[in-house]
Structures are given as C-alpha cells and as structure tokens.
Amino acid sequence: MKELMMTYEAIGRGAYEAGVRVFSADPAYKSFVEKKFAGDGIKPIWAANEKTALEIAIGGAVGGARAMVCLKHAGLNLASDPLFASAYTGINGGLVIIVTDDVGVHASQTEQDSRFYARSAHIPMLEPSDSEEARDFVKLAFDISERYDVPVIIRFTSRLMASGSMVECEEREETKVRAEEITASKYAMLPSNAAVRRRIVDERDSELAEYVNGLKINxxxxxxxxxxxxxxxxxxxxxxxxxxxxxxxxxxxxxxxxxxxxxxxxxxxxxxxxxxxxxxxxxxxxxxxxxxxxxxxxxxxxxxxxxxxxxxxxxHIPLPTPERLPVRLPRDIGRKSVVATVLEKMGVTVNGDTDAFAIGAGSVVSTLLCTGASVGMAQGFRRAAGNKPNNVALMGAATFLHSGISALAGSVLNDDGITVVISDDSDGSVDIPEICKALGIKEVAVVSDTDAAELERAIGSGLASGNTSVIIARREK
Amino acid sequence: MNVLIADVGGDNATYVARALTEYAAAKQLDCKINKLRIGGDGGSVITHLRFGDKVYSPTVPYGSADAIISFDILEAARVKSFLSPKGILLVNDCEVQSEFLRGATYPRGLKTSMLEEINGAYFVDAASLARGLGVWAVMLGAFNRLLGLDPAVMRGVVGDSAAAFDRGMGFLK
The missing domain is CATH 3.40.50.920 (Rossmann fold)
Structure with a gap:
C-alpha cells in the first residue's frame, strides 16, 4: 500500500529500512526526524553544531554501525573539515550524509551548491527527485558506502524537502555492527597515513567513475x-x-x-x-x-x-508575474525585544548572529554573517575602530552553544575588551553565566530581559569598562 | 487535478491537503504535494496539491490550477495567476487580519476585481456555514460541488466534519 510522505519523512523511512543505528543532527532538525525515528527505537544524538554532528556519525560508522547525519548547506560548510578527512579514512559501517541546499534562499544566509563539496572531497553524491527516490536512494547510498568504503552524500533542495509524494515502504533490514580492527594507519590521519590514503582515494574515484555508468538511477x-x-x-x-x-x-x-x-x-x-x-x-x-x-x-x-x-x-510562454524575493515573517520583523530596543536607543553597531530574528532583534542587527559570527565580527570591528567601544556582539543561547563559546574563548585570549550580549532564551539547562566565567571573563552580568533601564546600564557599563564583558539578558519565566 | 490551497497560518490548508491526499490514496491515484512555508504562524502559506494517473512536478505551473481554495481574500489575489482559464477560484469570504510588511493595510476592492476578472470565482461565507465545525470542511464541500469528485469518498475522508462538508456542498442553492 502506497502512502504519501513528505521527503524528509521518506528519508527517515529509508534510514529505518536501511537499519541505521546512529543518527545525528543539530537540534534544528528535531521536528525533521522525530516523527519517523521516535517509534523505531533509534535515539538521535543532538549535536551542538554540525561539525560535531558529522563527527558523531563518522564515529558511529567507524565503530561499525550504519550511521546518518542531516545538515543543510551552511552546516556542511562547518562540517567540511571532518567531511574531507572521512573520505580519506573511509568508513566501516555505512555513512550517509543528508544535505539540503537552500535554492531560492528561503531560509538561509546564502544560496550555495553543495555538489562542489562532493567533487572537492572525493565523495559520491546522489540526488533524488521525489519521496520514493529519497527512501530508495538512502538504501542505495548505504550499499555504495559499504561497498566502496566511503561516505555518500545525498543532496536535496528546500523545495524538494517541502514536497511529498507516494512511497511504497519495505521492511527494515536488520544490520549487524561490522567488526573491523580499527587501525591507526587507516583511521588516524597523520600526514604519513594521509599521504598513503590519498592514493587509495584516487583509485576509488576511478572505480566509482566506471561503476556509476551502469547504475539504474542514471x-x-x-x-x-x-x-x-x-x-x-x-x-x-x-x-x-x-x-x-x-x-x-x-x-x-x-x-x-x-x-x-x-x-x-x-x-x-x-x-x-x-x-x-x-x-x-x-x-x-x-x-x-x-x-x-x-x-x-x-x-x-x-x-x-x-x-x-x-x-x-x-x-516562450511568459511568466505571469515577477518572482517575489523571499521575505521574513512580518511578525518576526515586527517583533522587537526589549534588548533590541535598548541597543537601538544606545545607537551602537550590533554584530548579530543567525538567531537574530528568533530573539526579536532582526530589525537592529547591522551585520549577520553566519552562525556564531557575532563575536568574531565584533572583535575585528572593534579593532578596526581603534578599540573605540561603539559595537556589541549579540547572540541567543543556541548560537552561544553552536560556536559562540569557542569564539568567546578566543576573545578572552586576545583580551580585546569586546562587549557581548547574550539573549538567553533557553530553558536554563545550560548555565551560560558559569560557562562565561569559566572562560575567564570577569565581567559577567545577568539582567532580566524585560528590564530596559538595567539592560542599558549593564551594556553601557560593559562598553565603558574596556574589558571583555558579557551581559546575559535572561528570559523572564 | 491541480489544486492550490492558500491560507494564513496554514491550519486549514493542512486539513484540506490531508483530506485530498487521502482521497487520492483511496482512488489509487498518484499524488504530490508541496508546502513550502514562507509564512509560519500568521503568514502566507501556499500549498500545491496534484493528483492523477502520473504526477511529475510537485508544484503547479502558472495558469494550470483546476482550482484554488483560499481561506482569505488577499491570499486568493496573491495566487490567482496559477489558475487555468477554466479554473475555479473558491474563496472564503473573509479578511484575515494580521501584521503586514512595512505597516501596509489590507487592500480594498480585491473581491470585486476578482469577480469581474475571473469567470469561475466564488466567494463562500464559510464561517457561517461551518456553525462551529471546520471552515476547511465547508470549503472542501463547496470545492466538491464545483469540481465533482466522488462525494461518497470525499465524505469519508472528511470524517467528523461531514455536516460542514454537506453545507458546503449546498452553498450554491
């Protein structure tokens, strides 16, 4: 019996049928997979960022299990370091990487083509056309991955991910954890090992280039x-x-x-x-x-x-109306947090982050480059201004965890005296003030995110101090 | 059959899409859907739904929708260029007020101009006909009246809202 599945559901179904045991993604994908995985005894591992997510999946595969990771194009950028190395080490159990390119820039900072990564990293890439192929290609990708000892990327686009079509389900294949001796010469990419593995990569490329000509999906x-x-x-x-x-x-x-x-x-x-x-x-x-x-x-x-x-x-059939550029939600643009209002009033440049809209600061950020970029941008900006305190870095709890922590650690090392505002919209399970203090930041203030006067005083004090300071605007419960 | 569902927020569109995909499955037809949410809660949500012997693109090409079901007058105007020359534009006769970009206000005169421009334009006071049941079921009933899908199968997929579906079926009386 065929049933209609959204593409992302079909990917989950394919993973289930392929006997996936290790699944990781960043938490933005929670809704993406829970529906299909939750009842199937596969417990996803949620990573703080995409690089870690891929490393978890590679760890699972090298450990002998079939493993999968879900990323979008920008996430693959961050994860490109382990990506390239995993092509050298090869995998043990199958490894499939799902990547979605945001063609049309519906919800991202860039519109980029991940197919370049496949070529550059020497990793095969499949591209399905609908939900049935999504399910089917996941299984094929695992076969290719194990046969050629290589990760396989499956590429999607936002449009395809938001589409659904009829799927014919099959039974789950019960896979075993593959026993393989984990040898350093294959899995530890020291230069001497990497140089040897590089030659194996080239041999594999040649074999794959021949193999794909006979595949039914071509x-x-x-x-x-x-x-x-x-x-x-x-x-x-x-x-x-x-x-x-x-x-x-x-x-x-x-x-x-x-x-x-x-x-x-x-x-x-x-x-x-x-x-x-x-x-x-x-x-x-x-x-x-x-x-x-x-x-x-x-x-x-x-x-x-x-x-x-x-x-x-x-x-030569004309399009009826001009294409409309994507816009943010009126509600998002309209919503302005107290923190944002205060920063606007203070007239400072705001080096924002990708969660600017989520924390109600979409209308006040001056720069927004990529996830975790607020701190680094603020450092460079402050230095360019001759250390004049006229800018703040602004991020939310998710971005702080994603890569804000490491950026802040770097800032402390340089003692460059930037001012960082963290809009803590989390459930409180991560103690952001303690982490900041442990990084060596001496000026850490926690202020209610509804107290405009106190926020202004704390941010002003941070700007005036000349030391690296963090002002945490904590959400009122 | 090419159907476009235009909604604000997306709940009604979800119900209509679910019913129509279940209809397609019951009839053993190929079916594809696309629901790229540019809106989220409170924004425009446009759903493409197609079924037949074989469907390729999950999105409906311009000028080839057999029907547009819109839950708001402005959203109907936004997507009317998808309608085929003989297509049906079925609109919930209501203005959903929400925030607009750059402080814009709800445009006037859209209903009059769509009635003048499109032969197959129908406006339904779905909220009154729903009488506490789903507005979506009323619209689906009106859709079925105009498009003539198998009413027994359609009533089956509507479930608890069959009474609203029937009142929608009778809206042209």
Missing amino acids: RAEYGKSRIGVVCSGIVYEYVKEALPDADVFKVGTVHPLPIRAIREFSKKTGQLFVVEELEPIIEMQLKAAGIKCNGKDFFPLHGELSASKLLEKFK
Whole structure:
C-alpha cells in the first residue's frame, strides 16, 4: 500500500529500512526526524553544531554501525573539515550524509551548491527527485558506502524537502555492527597515513567513475522530440512536466557523473541541454569531456527553476508575474525585544548572529554573517575602530552553544575588551553565566530581559569598562 | 487535478491537503504535494496539491490550477495567476487580519476585481456555514460541488466534519 510522505519523512523511512543505528543532527532538525525515528527505537544524538554532528556519525560508522547525519548547506560548510578527512579514512559501517541546499534562499544566509563539496572531497553524491527516490536512494547510498568504503552524500533542495509524494515502504533490514580492527594507519590521519590514503582515494574515484555508468538511477528516457535534456533531482520533474516529449537523461549520481552513459545519450538525441539549478556543475563536466551542450546560457546561476520557467524558456510562454524575493515573517520583523530596543536607543553597531530574528532583534542587527559570527565580527570591528567601544556582539543561547563559546574563548585570549550580549532564551539547562566565567571573563552580568533601564546600564557599563564583558539578558519565566 | 490551497497560518490548508491526499490514496491515484512555508504562524502559506494517473512536478505551473481554495481574500489575489482559464477560484469570504510588511493595510476592492476578472470565482461565507465545525470542511464541500469528485469518498475522508462538508456542498442553492 502506497502512502504519501513528505521527503524528509521518506528519508527517515529509508534510514529505518536501511537499519541505521546512529543518527545525528543539530537540534534544528528535531521536528525533521522525530516523527519517523521516535517509534523505531533509534535515539538521535543532538549535536551542538554540525561539525560535531558529522563527527558523531563518522564515529558511529567507524565503530561499525550504519550511521546518518542531516545538515543543510551552511552546516556542511562547518562540517567540511571532518567531511574531507572521512573520505580519506573511509568508513566501516555505512555513512550517509543528508544535505539540503537552500535554492531560492528561503531560509538561509546564502544560496550555495553543495555538489562542489562532493567533487572537492572525493565523495559520491546522489540526488533524488521525489519521496520514493529519497527512501530508495538512502538504501542505495548505504550499499555504495559499504561497498566502496566511503561516505555518500545525498543532496536535496528546500523545495524538494517541502514536497511529498507516494512511497511504497519495505521492511527494515536488520544490520549487524561490522567488526573491523580499527587501525591507526587507516583511521588516524597523520600526514604519513594521509599521504598513503590519498592514493587509495584516487583509485576509488576511478572505480566509482566506471561503476556509476551502469547504475539504474542514471538512465536515458527517449521521447519523440529532438531535444535532449540532462537533469537531476527535482528539476527532472519540471523537465518531464514542461517537455513531455523530450529525450531525458536522468542523473541519479551527480558525483561522479556517468560520463560514458551521457555521451552515448548525446549521440542518440538532438540538441543537448543541461538543465540544473545554481552552478553549471554538470554542464562544465560534460563540456570538459567534449560533449557539446547548452545550459547556463539559457538559465540563471541563481534561484529556483520550475515547470513554468522551463515553459518560458523552451516554449516562450511568459511568466505571469515577477518572482517575489523571499521575505521574513512580518511578525518576526515586527517583533522587537526589549534588548533590541535598548541597543537601538544606545545607537551602537550590533554584530548579530543567525538567531537574530528568533530573539526579536532582526530589525537592529547591522551585520549577520553566519552562525556564531557575532563575536568574531565584533572583535575585528572593534579593532578596526581603534578599540573605540561603539559595537556589541549579540547572540541567543543556541548560537552561544553552536560556536559562540569557542569564539568567546578566543576573545578572552586576545583580551580585546569586546562587549557581548547574550539573549538567553533557553530553558536554563545550560548555565551560560558559569560557562562565561569559566572562560575567564570577569565581567559577567545577568539582567532580566524585560528590564530596559538595567539592560542599558549593564551594556553601557560593559562598553565603558574596556574589558571583555558579557551581559546575559535572561528570559523572564 | 491541480489544486492550490492558500491560507494564513496554514491550519486549514493542512486539513484540506490531508483530506485530498487521502482521497487520492483511496482512488489509487498518484499524488504530490508541496508546502513550502514562507509564512509560519500568521503568514502566507501556499500549498500545491496534484493528483492523477502520473504526477511529475510537485508544484503547479502558472495558469494550470483546476482550482484554488483560499481561506482569505488577499491570499486568493496573491495566487490567482496559477489558475487555468477554466479554473475555479473558491474563496472564503473573509479578511484575515494580521501584521503586514512595512505597516501596509489590507487592500480594498480585491473581491470585486476578482469577480469581474475571473469567470469561475466564488466567494463562500464559510464561517457561517461551518456553525462551529471546520471552515476547511465547508470549503472542501463547496470545492466538491464545483469540481465533482466522488462525494461518497470525499465524505469519508472528511470524517467528523461531514455536516460542514454537506453545507458546503449546498452553498450554491
């Protein structure tokens, strides 16, 4: 019996069926997986940040279990350090990394293409088109991972993640923890070991490049028209919708590409188009392989595609209305915390963080770079201003845990006297004032987040002191 | 069948989508949904739902929705370009007041202009017909009256709100 599942539910189902034993993510993914995992006896490990999340999953895999981690594109940036090394060490039990690129910038600071990571880190990457493939590809990814002793990334986009389609469930495969002797020469990436492993990575790349040509998820579908389209992921669905008669090569492994199979396809079809969102990754590789094609000369490097956009390009059917840029919730922009109001009144530059909206400070931040960046930005900013105290770093409890702590430790080492405001919206399970004191920060003030006068006094005092100071605006229960 | 559901906040859209996906499953049809929430609580939530023998894109292309079910007049205006020339625009005759960007206020005259512009535009006073039951079920009843899905199966997937569904079915009398 088929049932409709959202893509993220289907990923969870695939993980369950594949016999995953270790699952990690940062807590933002709680709602994402709990529904599918909670009843299945798999207890997720919630990491403070994405680098740790990936390290947990790698630890689980090296320990012999099938392991999975869920990240978004920006999280993969942070996790890129263990990512690259894990390609060298290989894994023991299977390791699958789920990454979601925010094509269209619906909820992120950047719009970036994680396919580059697969190529750069020498890690295979699959890209499914719907929920059924999401479930199915998870299982295939584990097979590839174990067969080739390599992590496998499965790439999604925000649009696909927010979509759902019919899924036919299968039984769970009961996996065993794989016994393997954990040898330092394979798993300890000292330079002498890494140099040896690097050669094994290259050999594996060659084997994988050949293997993918015969995979069923890389397939040619011939139609009646004399247009050939190479595509992957959700774009495949748009192509089938808008160009039902076209010849289509559906790429399931975006890295490595099935170059030989695509070359054969290109010989049997007419003018060849690569239709891909964001960067011309498939197009560049086809051109490098001497396969003539069009791509980014027709489609932009940014934003989402859709069946409507393909109809506009290929059949000259105009789009009815201009595309609207994503906006934040009116409620979020409208909500202004007492802390934000005080900072605005004080007229200081606010070096914010990615939880600025969540803590009601979306309208007062001057800079917002990435998660955990408030402290580092404030340090550089303060130094550039000749140590004139005209800026504060502002973050929430989640960002503090994510990477604020290590940034603060660095600030203490430099004794650079920045002023940090932490809007403590947590449940109190982490003692932020004690952590700050333990880092060596002498000026730590805890103020009610509704007491404007006291907040202004404390922040003013921190700015005037010349020492590194932390003002914790604690949520009133 | 291509359906767009426009809502504020998203609860009504969730109920309608659940009913229609259960309908598609009962009829053994292929079905896809997309519900990218740009709104969250209190913002616009647009859900695409498609079912038939084979569905590709989870989103409805512009100009090809067989029906739009909107729970607010402004949200209907926001998505009306998705409607096919013969499509049905079914609107809960109500203005959901919430905060707007940059202090904007609820636009006037939208209902009149949509009635002039779109042949298949219908406005339903769903709250009155709901009589304490789900507004969504009234809208689904009106939708079924206009689109002619299997009423027995539809009543089955509506569950406890069948009475509201029936009053929606009868809204054109």
